[in-house]
Amino acid sequence: MSILEAECLSKHFAGRRGLIGGHRGVVRAVDGVSFAIESGQTLGVVGESGCGKTTTAKLVLGLEQPTAGGIRFEGKDLSTLDAAGRRHYRRSVQAVFQDPYASLNPRMRVGAIIAEPLVTNERLPASQVRARVLELLNLVGLPGRSADLFPHEFSGGQRQRIAIARALSLSPKLIVLDEPVSALDVSIRAQILNLLSDLQAQLGLAYLFIAHDLAAVAHMSHAVLVMYLGRIVEYGETRMLVRAPKHPYTKALFSAALPSRPDERREDVVLAGEVPSPLNPPPGCHFHPRCQLVMPHCKEQDPLLTETEGRQVACHLYAAPPRAGLAAPQAAVDFGPDRP
Amino acid sequence: MGAPLLEIENLSTHYVSAHGTRVIRAVEGVSLSLGARETLGIVGESGSGKSTLALSLVRLLPPSARIASGRLLFEGEDLLRKSEPEMRRLRGKRIAMILQDPMASLNPLFTVGDQVAEPIRVHERAKRGAAWRRALELLKAVRIASPRTRLGQYPHEMSGGMRQRIVGAIGISCEPRLLIADEPTTSLDLTIQAQYLNLLRDLQQAHGLALIFITHNLGIVAKMCDQLAVMYAGRVVEAGPVRQIFNAPAHPYTQALLNSIPRLSDSRRRLTAIDGQPPDLGMLAPGCAFAPRCTRVMERCRSLEPPQATLSDGRKVRCWLSVASAVDGADKVETGAA
Secondary structure, three states: OEEEEEEEEEEEEEEEEOOOOOOEEEEEEEEEEEEEEEOOOEEEEEOOOOOOHHHHHHHHHOOOOOOEEEEEEOOEEHHHOOHHHHHHHHHHEEEEOOOOOOOOOOOOOHHHHHHHHHHHHOOOOHHHHHHHHHHHHHHOOOOHHHHHOOHHHOOHHHHHHHHHHHHHOOOOOEEEEEOOOOOOOHHHHHHHHHHHHHHHHHHOOEEEEEOOOHHHHHHHOOEEEEEEOOEEEEEEEHHHHHHOOOOHHHHHHHHHOOOOOOOOOOOOOOOOOOOOOOOOOOOOOOOHHHOOOOOHHHHOOOOOEEEEOOEEEEOHHHHOOOOOOOOOOOOOOOOOOOOO | OOOOOEEEEEEEEEEEOOOOOOEEEEEEEEEEEEOOOOEEEEEOOOOOOHHHHHHHHHOOOOOOEEEEEEEEEEOOEEHHHOOHHHHHHHEOOOEEEEOOOHHHHOOOOOOHHHHHHHHHHHHHOOOHHHHHHHHHHHHHHOOOOOHHHHHOOOHHHOOHHHHHHHHHHHHHOOOOOEEEEEOOOOOOOHHHHHHHHHHHHHHHHHHOOEEEEEEOOHHHHHHHOOEEEEEEOOEEEEEEEHHHHHHOOOOHHHHHHHHOOOOOOOOOOOOOOOOOOOOOHHHOOOOOOOHHHOOOOOHHHHOOOOOOEEOOOOOEEOOHHHHHHHHHOOOEEOOOOO
16 A cells, blocks of 8 residues: 655746846756555655655655645545645654764754654653663663763764654654765665564655665665656666666666676666756657667657556657667657556 | 775874864765776765865865875875975876866966977976977867867867867876876867866877776766775775676665666656765764765764675675675774774
8 A cells, every 4th residue: 555645746946147137047846756655665766866865855844835736644645634644654754864874953952852753743741752762772782771872972874863762753754865875884774674674564664765876776676766956867676777777778777886896797888978967858858869779759758658568768769669660759658557 | 917006094284273172073984995997986076075186186286275184095005104305296296186177277378389288398307399299199089070270269269068178188297107187078068078078088198197087977987987986975885896786785875876867768867866965074963974865874873974885796785774684794803094
């Protein structure tokens, strides 16, 4: 069952005005994105800077309001919730951020940091709060005496454990993990990734996992969403997507991932150029200026997400049945049946 | 093969606190060598001493650091015996360095053309016009689109990937023999990182460079390097050809590190985490620095530091397990630092 569904989610920001004060551009940071997070599972989001993954996380956390489209949590549309419903949502969705040196208040004791969500959301006697803090510390593998110490007395990996304990304090159903291990030492990352997997199995948590380390995302996620300039280019079950990516961008992205051994050889697809400015994305398929398989109509028509071989791909290559030796189709082609 | 281009012999670099009360042995007894056109990866976590080692090579250490012992032979000459003016003539000319953050290593007040031309004007006493013509060629070599326009622009007008390529252009401007790249791609996106690594490899082939990659990313080493040195707490714990180390790591730390990394190829495997944390260099216990985290720790690991053992394939390992196998087999053990 899906715990959270996003439908045609969009977030547009007004761009900065030019020097002369003329036309204001619009940055379509997230542009018509639909996905579902299954209860107890992980959805990974990958993409390069400017692809909209952080804005997507903010929309899910309710830190930004969508320009269009919406989010349903446990079947209920967020925009129609009353105050009590919104409170329930905010308790059910928590976050762990990238930098545990910035996300913990250096002037608060660890016990107070972990208890803060409890104190603001629940009326519990101090003894119960204390008991819950100790329980949470135990859950993330820290000794109980940590509660009386300050964040500076901990290493990066331990601080990330504290941040995870805080996220768990209200027994959420979904945790947004925004680059949770990229600020940590290499030998510590596996500890945190394993802890997150264990907690998921133990507590039935769902994760929205955002990272640029493809191998870490593939390791953690049941399904992966690949984004480029605010749009989904490919979305499907992780193993299938990693083994046989379909979209030319996904192929290039996975080929750019570093090998795990020296004798591992991948199909070498090196993209030319850089990600264009989101203020002025290319028309048609946003990826066409860097695509090696670009066709004439890619420059004009937006590709729609289409079900292909068990995953969704937004690419004209998979939209129309290949017709041998023919020029590009003139009009919009049949994109096949919409997904259920 | 002739004499190596660079030979690091028993190098130790220490940081001393203001009153000389605390000594941090950031680099301790490191010996490595690198041939012309070879690529060496130096891998370690933060605090393992890899950046201090890189800075020692060009003698750009902060005032609190001192090189306590060792020799640094570059093209047969000991860099540690050179005067500061001699070093200045060498840096940027024979040995160049690319730093991690292209935002911080470019001057925001000068045009890109001035900055790429600067080493050419300083080292080769070229006139401005001639140096700018060379700079134009260099921007083409690092595949910057419309290089003529870019020469007159400032760093803030360019993307991160472009800035990093400009830093690369400055690095190769005087055709150095050795290029040291300290975490050159950490601030870059994945597809831009792939472009940049391919560019460095092409430049290496075109100019016959030797490359040293300082990184925490074993993937970069797997992609780029011939030789690998793994550092832990200031020591090189394992050094040798990349393939041999990846296929059969000898040191428990190298083994654990390779097992702890998620792989795209078998993504659902449970990771083998390394317990504990990297040690504080100011408070190292006696014995092997990895002992508290090692799964194969023995009694003597906690009291005696392992000497460097040379395995039969030429690999150098600092671990009592390798010492034991070296004694049994044909491998030999070098006793500690001279």
